[in-house]
Amino acid sequence: xxxxxxxxxxxxxxxxxxxxxxxxxxxxxxxxxxxxxxxxxxxxxxxxxxxxxxxxxxxxxxxxxxxxxxxxxxxxxxxxxxxxxxxxxxxxxxxxxxxxxxxxxxxxxxxxxxxxxxxxxxxxxxxxxxxxxxxxxxxxxxxxxxxxxxxxxxxxxxxxxxxxxxxxxxxxxxxxxxxxxxxxxxxxxxxxxxxxxxxxxxxxxxxxxxxxxxxxxxxxxxxxxxxxxxxxxxxxxxxxxxxxxxxxxxxxxxxxxxxxxxxxxxxxxxxxxxxxxxxxxxxxxxxxxxxxxxxxxxxxxxxxxxxxxxxxxxxxxxxxxxxxxxxxxxxxxxxxxxxxxxxxxxxxxxxxxxxxxxxxxxxxxxxxxxxxxxxxxxxxxxxxxxxxxxxxxxxxxxxxxxxxxxxxxxxxxxxxxxxxxxxxxxxxxxxxxxxxxxxxxxxxxxxxxxxxxxxxxxxxxxxxxxxxxxxxxxxxxxxxxxxxxxxxxxxxxxx
Numbered sequence: 029x030x031x032x033x034x035x036x037x038x039x040x041x042x043x044x045x046x047x048x049x050x051x052x053x054x055x056x057x058x059x060x061x062x063x064x065x066x067x068x069x070x071x072x073x074x075x076x077x078x079x080x081x082x083x084x085x086x087x088x089x090x091x092x093x094x095x096x097x098x099x100x101x102x103x104x105x106x107x108x109x110x111x112x113x114x115x116x117x118x119x120x121x122x123x124x125x126x127x128x129x130x131x132x133x134x135x136x137x138x139x140x141x142x143x144x145x146x147x148x149x150x151x152x153x154x155x156x157x158x159x160x161x162x163x164x165x166x167x168x169x170x171x172x173x174x175x176x177x178x179x180x181x182x183x184x185x186x187x188x189x190x191x192x193x194x195x196x197x198x199x200x201x202x203x204x205x206x207x208x209x210x211x212x213x214x215x216x217x218x219x220x221x222x223x224x225x226x227x228x229x230x231x232x233x234x235x236x237x238x239x240x241x242x243x244x245x246x247x248x249x250x251x252x253x254x255x256x257x258x259x260x261x262x263x264x265x266x267x268x269x270x271x272x273x274x275x276x277x278x279x280x281x282x283x284x285x286x287x288x289x290x291x292x293x294x295x296x297x298x299x300x301x302x303x304x305x306x307x308x309x310x311x312x313x314x315x316x317x318x319x320x321x322x323x324x325x326x327x328x329x330x331x332x333x334x335x336x337x338x339x340x341x342x343x344x345x346x347x348x349x350x351x352x353x354x355x356x357x358x359x360x361x362x363x364x365x366x367x368x369x370x371x372x373x374x375x376x377x378x379x380x381x382x383x384x385x386x387x388x389x390x391x392x393x394x395x396x397x398x399x400x401x402x403x404x405x406x407x408x409x410x411x412x413x414x415x416x417x418x419x420x421x422x423x424x425x426x427x428x429x430x431x432x433x434x435x436x437x438x439x440x441x442x443x444x445x446x447x448x449x450x451x452x453x454x455x456x457x458x459x460x461x462x463x464x465x466x467x468x469x470x471x472x473x474x475x476x477x478x479x480x481x482x483x484x485x486x487x488x489x490x491x492x493x494x495x496x497x498x499x500x501x502x503x504x505x506x507x508x509x510x511x512x513x514x515x516x517x518x519x520x521x522x523x
Contacts, residue, residue, distance in 0.1 A: 055145040058110035066362040071198025114194035116160035179253035199358040202242035218251040249324035262291035273315035282335035301352040323350030349375035370427025386508025392432040411484030430483035433498035438472035
């Protein structure tokens, strides 16, 4: 996936200065960012959310969203004030049942001052009532809410939540979700997890979705429109719900021919990565002009443009691989994006082997040979690409080269042990590139610092000798049959 932005170094002045009561002595405001160097204003300090309960009403004709968000959290410091990341208009905030003062600041901060200061390590219930038109809101010059002819979609990376629910918006703070949305009869609502129920009354239908495993906020999705829904069950017993806009036009057949193989692909990936980690599966293809796909947890988002040239199961492989690498184990900081994208791209290489269209080694050979030494491709360091290049092609392709180099260095037995063991070790948590290197060293018993430096951190093309030691060809090689299919999914990271 994805899109890059420039984040200002400092937040704007608060709309309203809030006085801290005397009873807050010894308490301090939570930080307006969680501490990510790539996105210093994303997420917040001072608390950790365990659950989001979102009860919404949406009118497709006007794109108006009204809702009440209930956040269950626990403080991590003595708090006089704390922030949520949010853009819509807030009417009321309550903290532990009592009305709280609130104000806006910066591009996307909602500052909340509870009536009574909050002690460290205590449970907190925050209720936010809000409304607005998501498509009318921008932050840093962009929007992550996609208006469609019959509704709207919240899906983007590294941020999408601000446009439809208040949150602690960083992968370090995962939570479970209940999403309940009321829409006019005849309109469908798609979200993560399992569909618990639907009910209709007086021309409105309420859809109730639940994600019962920890989920990063950017992986929460909401899609409202007119969809054809298909249901099924994987061979391993996971229920599958797929959704396709009714007006996909010429893309409809190719989209279905790809996404309907979701269950098959997930079962196949489980052979490499371990058991599928959730109790729901699927994908959705709305009628939107955006070009990317996104690994929204349990139910990836696919743009119709992914299927412009016909069916492409490779993009389904990519987004489903993220369910383990990116969703189950999420980045500790956004600089660790290689763990997500390098392994999702490598899964596409493994699928190519499975389909008899070129082995992972052949794809590595072709990738290496396709970029001459003076290609700027090699100046991007996948292990820490910088915020401007977080979703650069090199993070995907050079990142997959690093995975192949690791495979050759430690051998297939240890490599495939790592592929399965890593998601299990950090399940439902967060980890860094450094954590991954240490884990691979533990499994293999080999020092890997030099290999990681060469393939992930040095801003030059690895020398031919390094390529040969990784069994990557330094000379031109034939184009694998799967190359164009995989290249067609490069749009997953281009906005």
